[in-house]
Amino acid sequence: MPELIYSKxxxxxxxxxxxxxxxxxxxxxxPALGSLVKTSLDGMTVYAVVAYVSTTSxxxxxxxxxxxxxxxxxxxxxxxxxxxxxxxxxxxxAIIVGHQLDGEVKHYLPPRPARLHGFVHxxxxxxxxAFSQKxxxxxxxxxxxxxxxxxxxxxxxxxxxxxxxxxxxxxxxxVTAGKALAQLLSADYNRLKSILERLAA
Numbered sequence: 001m002p003e004l005i006y007s008k009x010x011x012x013x014x015x016x017x018x019x020x021x022x023x024x025x026x027x028x029x030x031p032a033l034g035s036l037v038k039t040s041l042d043g044m045t046v047y048a049v050v051a052y053v054s055t056t057s058x059x060x061x062x063x064x065x066x067x068x069x070x071x072x073x074x075x076x077x078x079x080x081x082x083x084x085x086x087x088x089x090x091x092x093x094a095i096i097v098g099h100q101l102d103g104e105v106k107h108y109l110p111p112r113p114a115r116l117h118g119f120v121h122x123x124x125x126x127x128x129x130a131f132s133q134k135x136x137x138x139x140x141x142x143x144x145x146x147x148x149x150x151x152x153x154x155x156x157x158x159x160x161x162x163x164x165x166x167x168x169x170x171x172x173x174x175v176t177a178g179k180a181l182a183q184l185l186s187a188d189y190n191r192l193k194s195i196l197e198r199l200a201a
Contacts, residue, residue, distance in 0.1 A: 010092055010120040012039060015113040017096075018144075019048060022120045024090040027055065033148070034156030036128050037094060039118040044101050046114050047123070047131055048094035049157045051146040055090045064088060092120070095144045095153070097137035107136030125164035132161045132173060135180035142184060151191060154181075155198030174199065 009031055010022035020039070024030050030053045031037060039046050057064055064087075068077045078084055099110035123131070131137075141154040148156075158177050162170050178196065185192035 007122060008119050009037065009122055012114050012116055012118045012120060013091070015116050015118075017109060017113050019051070019093065019095045020114045022092045022094065024092060027085055027088055027090050030055075030090050030092055031122055032156075032160065034153065034158075034160040036097075036123040036131060036157075036161065037092075037120050038123055038127075039114050039120050041099075041110065041112060041115050041118065044099055044110060046096060046110050047098045047100070047105075047137075048096045048114075049137075049141070049153070050092055051095045051144060051153050052093040052148050053090065054093075055088060058087055058089050093146060094120070095140065095146065097140045097157075098131065105131055105134075107134060107140070109140070128161055128164040129169075132164075135177055138177065138180050139184055151194045152198065155195050158195075158199055 008025070009029070010024045012020045013023050014021040022037075022039075031050050033050055033053065035050045037048055037050060039048070064084075067081055067084075068074065071077050071080060096109055096114070098105060098107040100106070101110075138154065138158075141157055142150050144150050144153065146153060158174070162173050162177075165173050178199070181192055181195055185195075
């Protein structure tokens with residue numbers, strides 16, 4: 001998998017202690033479900049995972065309409081209707097899974113929410129590997145309340161993180177994550193099975 005490009009993707013428009021919503025600058029370039037992203041806060045890095053992505057109209061109650069009947073490609077729709085970029089918005093809901101302070105990654109919620117209008121960046125493969133050396137973030141994923149089920153999101157995060165590793169490192173990460181899941185969900189076999197099936201697919 002190509003390394004994630006370290007770039008400014010979006011801007012925080014809603015924030016809370018457990019997560020934030022960010023509006024993407026590019027309508028068709030939202031980070032993938034399960035991606036690790038980050039934003040800065042008073043010298044601290046706040047890490048979050050993409051839990052849900054939506055593209056909607058800027059005007060409440062007004063839905064986009066089909067425009068491509070007589071147009072050859074999807075890209076040409078936007079070329080023929082440049083106003084669409086200003087009428088639509090792409091939003092990312094992210095769940096906070098840890099933070100970094102004084103160079104140390106901590107897999108629990110930061111003391112303050114992400115900053116409103118803070119810039120959201122993609123994490124590159126090296127940063128994903130550094131963050132996922134320990135699996136404390138998994139308990140935050142399992143407890144998350146999002147439009148995507150916690151099982152689906154947790155599996156997506158682990159799959160995305162595993163892709164940042166190569167060779168035996170990838171297998172070792174998946175084994176470690178699987179053991180953490182088994183321990184956290186020891187009393188809920190069906191939930192554990194659901195996540196592991198999504199990892200094996």
